[in-house]
Amino acid sequence: MLVNFVTDEPGKIPAVRAMLEPQFHVMPQVLQSDDAQTGANGMLMVDADLRKRDCVERIKRVLRVKRTNPEKMFVVPSHLQLMIAQAYALGATAVVSRPREIVTKLIQFANDEKADQNNADSVSPETRNSAVALASMFSTARESNPVNPADAEYATSQIITNIARTGFNRWLDEVRRHHEGTFQHCLLVTGIAVSFALDLGFCEADVKRLGLAATLHDIGKARIPLAVLDKRGELTPAEEEIMRCHPVIGYDLLKNIPKISGETLDGVRHHHEYLDGSGYPDGLAGSEISDLVRLLTISDIFAALIELRPYRPAMSRVDAYKILCDMDGKLEGALVKAFRGVAFNGTKPSE
Ligand SMILES: [Fe+2]
Ligand SMILES: [Fe+2]
Structure with missing residues (x-):
């Protein structure tokens, strides 16, 4: 499954790749750069500081392009309630905080995707x-x-x-x-x-x-x-x-x-x-x-x-x-x- 990884810190990309590849294919996008990548397939994984207004605005722009991605997972520290709420306000379908949860959720999404391809239970x-x-x-x-x-x-x-x-x-x-x-x-x-x-x-x-x-x-x-x-x-x-x-x-x-x-x-x-x-x-x-x-x-x-x-x-x-x-x-x-x-x-x- 393709994972569109959107982050405000390029330094996070190697760790995410190490964690998810080769089971998943990671396509990174850094929020600071304006080279909008337009992949609308696969799922979206956002790890960024949602307390910063400019960061939220950039994410909104990405989401406009990627609005057909059915699953949008946000990685947010569990104690930052405001960021969790912001994630849902941006349309998160899942909010996770620990690496183990990230992998578990991705496996669940991949299984759901397979089920959807078999015409079962897709989201309308x-x-x-x-x-x-x-x-x-x-x-x-x-x-x-x-x-x-x-x-x-x-x-x-x-x-x-x-x-x-x-x-x-x-x-x-x-x-x-x-x-x-x-x-x-x-x-x-x-x-x-x-x-x-x-x-x-x-x-x-x-x-x-x-x-x-x-x-x-x-x-x-x-x-x-x-x-x-x-x-x-x-x-x-x-x-x-x-x-x-x-x-x-x-x-x-x-x-x-x-x-x-x-x-x-x-x-x-x-x-x-x-x-x-x-x-x-x-x-x-x-x-x-x-x-x-x-x-x-x-x-x-x-x-x-x-x-x-x-x-x-x-x-x-x-x-x-x-x-x-x-x-x-x-x-x-x-x-x-x-x-x-x-x-x-x-x-x-x-x-
Ligand atoms: Fe109510
Ligand atoms: Fe009520």
């Missing part, structure tokens, strides 16, 4: 496009710039197209295999919400409305400190308190953008509210919670339960649905019942 362009648009949205919000509604609309439309074309189950597999963290969560919530809306027989415009609210629902997490957002393990009460700010932060980020509708803002601010008034941030209850928010909340909880996380196994869809059923009083029972079709769609008992 829509999944890739939606992830890139989502990454752009989060990166903009993190850098204190106004979110571009076109990014959210594009990501949503790509997810709708994908699910309509390949079905929910295949799409779910793709997202869980190729994305991590907050991006995986937002993609999953949107896909689940879209599938829910399609299952309920919503018209195209309503599928889009719910999908858009889902795409943007956790945008406030772009401003949550990464030490909290990406913490592996349980949050302390103080960290939990910080995390609980994300609906209001998201609302504040979007409220002055003319193209963002009131119902999208409602979804962003209120997707953690419960019918019995025990949710946050506003403690809404009963009829104060709109239909769109009720659908979004069910999709959000289900997505969070079935996500793949590096530090814990994903819950089965059957068990996740049981938890939704046990939340009677908090979620609308009739909608949870209707959600059964999405939760169990094509599952085997072990899923």
Whole structure:
């Protein structure tokens, strides 16, 4: 397999070659030189200082040329949370820190590539496009710039197209295999919400409305400190308190953008509210919670339960649905019942 190695330090190239060749073919590119190499085949491996703005800009230029590389692995020291987030914002499909992880990931990519060549489980362009648009949205919000509604609309439309074309189950597999963290969560919530809306027989415009609210629902997490957002393990009460700010932060980020509708803002601010008034941030209850928010909340909880996380196994869809059923009083029972079709769609008992 061809590895396009992009770095800001030419001195790293011999070590990478020694580590990977002859098992892999390494094609190096140094960021400081402007001789853009245009190889779009194989996978991309980036090892550069993502704390430097000019370095990030150069990587963006490389990525524009190499946007068809399905796999983008970033090598980042594990303690530098900001660089890890930057890597995902640039569209990383994997972030690794140790040489052993690099080789393991490359072998996995090579195996996936072989499987893809046999027409199995390849990543569809829509999944890739939606992830890139989502990454752009989060990166903009993190850098204190106004979110571009076109990014959210594009990501949503790509997810709708994908699910309509390949079905929910295949799409779910793709997202869980190729994305991590907050991006995986937002993609999953949107896909689940879209599938829910399609299952309920919503018209195209309503599928889009719910999908858009889902795409943007956790945008406030772009401003949550990464030490909290990406913490592996349980949050302390103080960290939990910080995390609980994300609906209001998201609302504040979007409220002055003319193209963002009131119902999208409602979804962003209120997707953690419960019918019995025990949710946050506003403690809404009963009829104060709109239909769109009720659908979004069910999709959000289900997505969070079935996500793949590096530090814990994903819950089965059957068990996740049981938890939704046990939340009677908090979620609308009739909608949870209707959600059964999405939760169990094509599952085997072990899923
Ligand atoms: Fe949330
Ligand atoms: Fe969420």
